[in-house]
Amino acid sequence: MNYIGSKHKLSEFIKSNVAKVVPGDLKDRIFCDLFAGTGSVGRNFKSSVKTVIANDVEFYSFVLLQNYIGNSKSLDFEPWLEKLNALTGIKGFVFENYSEGGKAGRLYFSEENGMKTDAARIQIEKWKDSAEIKEDLYYFLLASLIESADKVANTASVYGAYLKKIKTSASKKLNISPAIFEISEEEHQVYNRDANELVKEIEGDILYLDPPYNARQYGANYHLLNTIAKYDTFVPRGKTGLRDYYRSDYCRTGEVKASFERLLKNANFRYIFLSYNNEGIMPAAGIRQIMERYGKYDLETTNYQRFKADNDKNRNHSAAATTEYLHILEKI
Ligand SMILES: C[S@@+](CC[C@H](N)C(=O)[O-])C[C@H]1O[C@@H](n2cnc3c(N)ncnc32)[C@H](O)[C@@H]1O
Numbered sequence: 001m002n003y004i005g006s007k008h009k010l011s012e013f014i015k016s017n018v019a020k021v022v023p024g025d026l027k028d029r030i031f032c033d034l035f036a037g038t039g040s041v042g043r044n045f046k047s048s049v050k051t052v053i054a055n056d057v058e059f060y061s062f063v064l065l066q067n068y069i070g071n072s073k074s075l076d077f078e079p080w081l082e083k084l085n086a087l088t089g090i091k092g093f094v095f096e097n098y099s100e101g102g103k104a105g106r107l108y109f110s111e112e113n114g115m116k117t118d119a120a121r122i123q124i125e126k127w128k129d130s131a132e133i134k135e136d137l138y139y140f141l142l143a144s145l146i147e148s149a150d151k152v153a154n155t156a157s158v159y160g161a162y163l164k165k166i167k168t169s170a171s172k173k174l175n176i177s178p179a180i181f182e183i184s185e186e187e188h189q190v191y192n193r194d195a196n197e198l199v200k201e202i203e204g205d206i207l208y209l210d211p212p213y214n215a216r217q218y219g220a221n222y223h224l225l226n227t228i229a230k231y232d233t234f235v236p237r238g239k240t241g242l243r244d245y246y247r248s249d250y251c252r253t254g255e256v257k258a259s260f261e262r263l264l265k266n267a268n269f270r271y272i273f274l275s276y277n278n279e280g281i282m283p284a285a286g287i288r289q290i291m292e293r294y295g296k297y298d299l300e301t302t303n304y305q306r307f308k309a310d311n312d313k314n315r316n317h318s319a320a321a322t323t324e325y326l327h328i329l330e331k332i
Helices: 008-021 040-044 059-070 076-085 091-100 112-129 135-151 223-230 258-264 285-294
Strands: 031-033 052-054 188-190 208-209 271-277 293-307 319-330
Touching: 008 040, 008 208, 008 293, 031 040, 031 223, 040 052, 040 059, 040 091, 040 188, 052 059, 052 258, 059 135, 059 188, 059 223, 076 135, 091 223, 091 319, 112 135, 135 223, 271 285, 285 293, 285 319
Parallel strands: 031 052, 031 208, 052 188, 208 271
Antiparallel strands: 271 319, 293 319
């Protein structure tokens, strides 16, 4: 998924630095990805560590993480995907509120894809309710639907707005393709909690932190993924059909430093890594100052091509490349 702040392309930079800093074999270590998003970092550690703990406060992300990190045994998913892809569309909540031809007139999906999304989402829940599928397959199918629907969404990149006309990629028929996860011998843990709360209740060796770095709230930018994931009923608000959403302290200039410091203080992990970039609301020098209070500090940097939605000329920063920091703390 094309996700704001995704570390997909930085996974190897992060992994090689973790391996350099943490002594001994990673195989014996517990690795926690506390702001896991699409799970790209945790996924890259899944077969190299004893346990991955993955967490995100957004529910769509929890669904992806339950599949990519929580699932570890192979699943016979093909017949179920075939059934989903053969369903006739339904004029349900996504169609009426977020699709071409729906009563709300919001063009997030083509008419056909909105109806197919409803039909698939309703069917997945029915299979779960009738105990035809277990939790592992339930999250696999939901993750597959979320990823595939996102590919045909009629947006510039995020769900803050839809395009006025259905673009070419959004007019392609929704095909639910498998959200393949890595098989693993070990069991992993997935949470859907506020990072600052969860961190008090877990412990491990390596804590990887990738909080939002600017004011853009994920719950607003990905509201439609939460709606597909939860499939609850609510009254969509305004032109974009927004739902109520969680507002993270990490997106608020006035709150972020205190939250970050509390998190470090409460962390029961020896090695802590923070990804942040040079355009974030906490300046690098301020991060260093906070981290140094808790142990031995170090810094690695790399240049990085920005996320495509960040290229907007109206934004303050229009450079194509940014610097990604990996702040490192050995907590003493
Ligand atoms: C930069 S993204 C992480 C991207 C991820 N590393 C990836 O590669 O996909 C930040 C994530 O932090 C989550 N988040 C924001 N505030 C949070 C909080 N207080 N607790 C837990 N997760 C939070 C957002 O939902 C978002 O998925």
